[in-house]
Structures are given as structure tokens and as C-alpha cells.
Amino acid sequence: MPASPSTARAINDRLALRLLQQEGPLTAGQLKQLTGLSRxxxxxxxxxxxxxxxIAVVGEAGEQRRGPNAKVYGIVADRAHLAALDVRTEGVAVVVADLVGRVLAEASVPIGADTGTGPAVEQAVTLVERVAKEAGADRLHTVGIGAPGLVDPSSGELRDSTGLPQWHRRFVATLQERLxxxxxxxxNETNLAALAEQRDGAARDRDTFVLLWLGHxxxxxxxxxGALRRGASGGTGEIGFLPVPGTSALPTxxxxxxxFHSLAASAAVVDLAAQYGVPAAGREAPVVGIVRAAAGVVREAVGRVSGTDLSRPADPVREGAAGAPQSGTSGTAAAFLDALADRIAVGVASVVAILDPGCVVLGGEVGQAGGADLAARVQDRIAxxxxxxxxxxxxxLGGGAVLRGALLTARDRAQEELFTPGGRGRPDGGQGPSSPPPGRSAGGADPGVDPRKD
Structure with a gap:
């Protein structure tokens, strides 16, 4: 059955908008060529x-032809403003962007464990308002939040947990009241990180993969x-609860x-480093400094022996395994990375045995700090x-993947509404009566969260 004229127009409009979003500003001639539509x-x-x-005219094409230059059209970026938040146990990071995803302002605020619930919530909400003001956004159309916890597939709500600071449970509701x-x-923060890795990161060429988050x-x-899987209760990927050898008890x-949390979470990695005499380094979080420094020492040692150009990404672990001698500091660092890889491989092997994803990305701050050195060691063990x-x-993308994923999600949702007939007719950009009531979010908003994936 052929589409009605109104449906056909809507399909054509969305196609053109998607092309403008993906390709950037285009002339009418270029749109004709890319869409296959008539002039x-x-x-x-x-x-x-x-x-x-x-869309609006953003310039002229310098085409070599008679007559006036062709007008170049682009998406009106300030048609809507978006915010993305990464909510952690110890604070909040915020970015505000325009409709095409260009970041206009960003900031973060630490929130100490001894901060009261009211002051903590006020700090976090005020940060969002301040960053929006700095970005020149009179109002925010869409806000995407990445947080630890299970998202119920049927309601979109985050399931409650007593494991996080109390301010987490009031933050989303208060933010909705103020906006x-x-x-x-x-x-869920790890899900957002995976979406970011697939769109912009290490899994760009993969439709099937698993992101293993390694951080706090x-x-x-x-x-x-190509589809994110959440499971019946939203708990797909709660690998911290996976029973593993090498721990003193079973999870509850x-x-x-x-x-697995007891083997590979940041506190466990710091303890492991202490066992091998690997000190913290730099001003980063202890676990990040430890892993980054150990990987750097091993790479430097391998480079000295093999003459490897250290300015380019290499596979120092495999080079080292081929016979590069290691002693002293480099030997200690290598032993620590080996032991850490042994632990991580336990979790990866379980995932591989059940899902056979073909690709596992080591994410989070620890995955980024370990880099190719740690990834290669884990791959050798999995083999x-x-x-x-x-x-x-x-x-x-490291720890920034959560914020990037939240921004991508917010942009997609805003464009989905604004690029749909009926969602773009209001002068406020589609905002207004359809907004959820205070204390609820568009995807559910019980802000109870779980500490396992922070």
C-alpha cells in the first residue's frame, strides 16, 4: 500500500534532516543526489x-557555474539545547550542547561523602543550571543522565539501592522540578559508555561486542x-556479582x-599493586596512576630493547613476550600487569563462554590507563x-564515554522529536505539555541507583 502524501513528506523530511546531521551543510542539489528525490x-x-x-541558509557553495551560487543549508543548531550528566558516587559532570551535539559549556563538581543530602542535591542541580547559563541556553530541551543502577526495561525507572549516597535518590526528581x-x-552508565564506544570509540566497526567497565x-x-541488551530486569552486565575463584566469599x-567486583574494582586493583610494590604515580586517582605508570614502564622497557618507536601505538606486551628481558622496576610492573590481566580474564572468559561476542572492550578509567598493554595480556589469556x-x-574514550554516551542519547531523542511532524510546531521547540510531572523522567525517574558500576 503506497504511503499517503503526508507520510511521504514526513519520510522525505526526516531523510533530509538525517543527511544534514550526518554529512553537515548541503546544497539542494546535493540533497537531491543523496536522497534520489526529484528537484x-x-x-x-x-x-x-x-x-x-x-534548517537555515548557512552559506553559499562556490560551484563553478553560471548564475548565483547555490545556497547551503544546515540544521539550526540552537533550535534546542541539550545537557548530558555523568553522576558518580563522588560528584557530577555536566556538558551542555546544541542540537547537532556541539559542546557549548562543561563543568564538574566533586561532592564529598560527608556532604548532607540537601546541600549535595543543591550543588548538583545548581551546576546544571550554571553550565546551561554559560552555554547561553535559556531552557534545556532534553537532559540525558548516566548513573549507576539497573534500568527497568518496562518502566524505564532506576531500581532502588541502599548502596549509594542519599543525594542520588533525590537528585533526578529535584532536577526535573527545577527544569x-x-x-x-x-x-545505566555502562550502557551509555558502550553506545559511545560503538558510535565514536573502540567498537565503531562492531555490531556485536561487550564493554567491560573497569573503574570504581x-x-x-x-x-x-547492533542493539543494546538489558535483560528481563535490566540487569544484563551486572558482572560485579559474578561468583569467581580467588575471593573469600560469595556475593549476595x-x-x-x-x-568479580572483589577482583577487579579499583580498591582491589590498588591492593594488588601494593602486593607487587607498585606505587601510585601522578595526580590522578590512585588506581589510574598505578595502572598507567605500570603500562608506561613496561612500554619504555620494551622500546629500549627492541628499538620500537614509542611515539606510535604498539603491542608492547607481545613484543615483550617475544624475549625482551625485564628486571627491576620494569619486571615488577610487568608482573603486576600480568596479575591484573589474570583477574580481568576471569570475567572476560565468563562473558565469552556465554555470549561469544567476538570483541571485548576494556572500558572505564582503568581500561584506558592499561591501554594496549593490558588489553593484549588479557587477550593472550583468553586465547x-x-x-x-x-x-x-x-x-x-575512557571514563569520558559515559558523558559522551549521555550526550549522544540526548541528541538522538531531541532530534527524534523535533524531526517528527507534530513535534516541531510549537515555538518552544516541542517543550511544554508533554513534559513529565516533577519527580518523574521521560524514561522513568525513581533516582535510586546501585553502586556496582560507578
Whole structure:
């Protein structure tokens, strides 16, 4: 059954907007070529989108032809402003961007463990308001939040937990009250990191992969055939609760101590480094400084022996395994990385045995600090533990993947609404009556969270 004229127009409009978003400003001629539509059809959609203030002339093409230069059209970036938040146990980071995702302002604020609930919530909400003001955003159309916790697939709500500071449980509701016109949605932080790695990071060429988050806590995100999988209760990837050898107890339904968390979370990694006499280095968080310094020492040692150009990414672990002698500081660092890889491989092997993803990305601050050195060690161990071919890669986004994923999600949601007929007719950019009531988010908003994936 052929589409109605109105449906066909809507499809054509969305196609053109997507191309402008992906390719950047285009002329009407370029839109005709890319869409395959007729010249009159393209002229009509350009007129409609311009009248709706979704696109505007941003310049002229310097084409070599007679007559005036062709007008170049681009998305009206300030049609809507977006915010992305990364909520951690110890603070909040915020970015505000325009409709095409260009960052206009960003900031973060630490929140100490001894800060009261009210003051902590006020600090976090005030930060969002201040960054929006610095970005020149009179109002926020969409707010995407990445936080630790399980997102219920049916309601979109974050399940409650007693493991995080009390201010987490009031933050989202208070933010929605202060920004009543904004669409506020919450997603598990590791899931957002995986989306960012797939769009802009280490998994750009993969439709199926697993992101293993290594930071303050541990977690995993599963992407199969291009789709993020959450599971029946939203708990896919709660690898911190995975029972593993090498711990003194079993995890419980409320405490992941004794699970994979006890082997690979930041506190466990710091303890492991102490056992090997590897000191913290730099001004970074202790676990990041330790892992980064150890990887750097090993790379430098391998480079001295093999003459490797250290200015380019290499595979120093494999080079070292080929016979580079290690002693003293480099030997200690290598032994520590080996022991850490042994621990991480336990979790990776479990994921591989069940899902066979073909690719595992070591994410988070620790995955980034370990880089190719740590990833190669883990891959070597997995090759001995399972017959399933698995590539292990290091994140290219690190801890910033959560914020990047939240921004990508907010941009997609805003564009989905604004690029849809009926969602772009209001002068406020689609904001207003459809906003959720205070205390709720567009995707659910019980801000109870879980500490396992922070």
C-alpha cells in the first residue's frame, strides 16, 4: 500500500534532516543526489524545513557555474539545547550542547561523602543550571543522565539501592522540578559508555561486542547485532556479582563483595599493586596512576630493547613476550600487569563462554590507563581459556564515554522529536505539555541507583 502524501513528506523530511546531521551543510542539489528525490520534491522539503526553523541558509557553495551560487543549508543548531550528566558516587559532570551535539559549556563538581543530602542535591542541580547559563541556553530541551543502577526495561525507572549516597535518590526528581519543561531520562552508565564506544570509540566497526567497565566498580554492557541488551530486569552486565575463584566469599543479592567486583574494582586493583610494590604515580586517582605508570614502564622497557618507536601505538606486551628481558622496576610492573590481566580474564572468559561476542572492550578509567598493554595480556589469556576467537581492545574514550554516551542519547531523542511532524510546531521547540510531572523522567525517574558500576 503506497504511503499517503503526508507520510511521504514526513519520510522525505526526516531523510533530509538525517543527511544534514550526518554529512553537515548541503546544497539542494546535493540533497537531491543523496536522497534520489526529484528537484521539485527537494525544493518543497527545503521550504517546509526552513519554515519550521529546522534548517537555515548557512552559506553559499562556490560551484563553478553560471548564475548565483547555490545556497547551503544546515540544521539550526540552537533550535534546542541539550545537557548530558555523568553522576558518580563522588560528584557530577555536566556538558551542555546544541542540537547537532556541539559542546557549548562543561563543568564538574566533586561532592564529598560527608556532604548532607540537601546541600549535595543543591550543588548538583545548581551546576546544571550554571553550565546551561554559560552555554547561553535559556531552557534545556532534553537532559540525558548516566548513573549507576539497573534500568527497568518496562518502566524505564532506576531500581532502588541502599548502596549509594542519599543525594542520588533525590537528585533526578529535584532536577526535573527545577527544569519542568525538559525531557529528563536516565540510563545505566555502562550502557551509555558502550553506545559511545560503538558510535565514536573502540567498537565503531562492531555490531556485536561487550564493554567491560573497569573503574570504581565493575560492570558490563552487551551489544548484540547492533542493539543494546538489558535483560528481563535490566540487569544484563551486572558482572560485579559474578561468583569467581580467588575471593573469600560469595556475593549476595545486596552485596557484590566476593564476586568479580572483589577482583577487579579499583580498591582491589590498588591492593594488588601494593602486593607487587607498585606505587601510585601522578595526580590522578590512585588506581589510574598505578595502572598507567605500570603500562608506561613496561612500554619504555620494551622500546629500549627492541628499538620500537614509542611515539606510535604498539603491542608492547607481545613484543615483550617475544624475549625482551625485564628486571627491576620494569619486571615488577610487568608482573603486576600480568596479575591484573589474570583477574580481568576471569570475567572476560565468563562473558565469552556465554555470549561469544567476538570483541571485548576494556572500558572505564582503568581500561584506558592499561591501554594496549593490558588489553593484549588479557587477550593472550583468553586465547588459552576458550576456543572462541575473541579480540580484546582498549577503550579510546575512557571514563569520558559515559558523558559522551549521555550526550549522544540526548541528541538522538531531541532530534527524534523535533524531526517528527507534530513535534516541531510549537515555538518552544516541542517543550511544554508533554513534559513529565516533577519527580518523574521521560524514561522513568525513581533516582535510586546501585553502586556496582560507578
Amino acid at each position: 521539485p520534491t527537494v525544493a518543497d522539503l527545503v521550504e517546509r524545513l526552513t519554515a519550521a526553523r529546522l 519542568p519543561e525538559a525531557r529528563v531520562s536516565v540510563e 566498580g565493575t560492570g558490563a554492557a552487551v551489544v548484540l547485532d 543479592s545486596t552485596d557484590c563483595e566476593g564476586g 588459552l581459556m576458550t576456543p572462541l576467537s575473541t579480540e580484546v581492545r582498549a577503550t579510546t
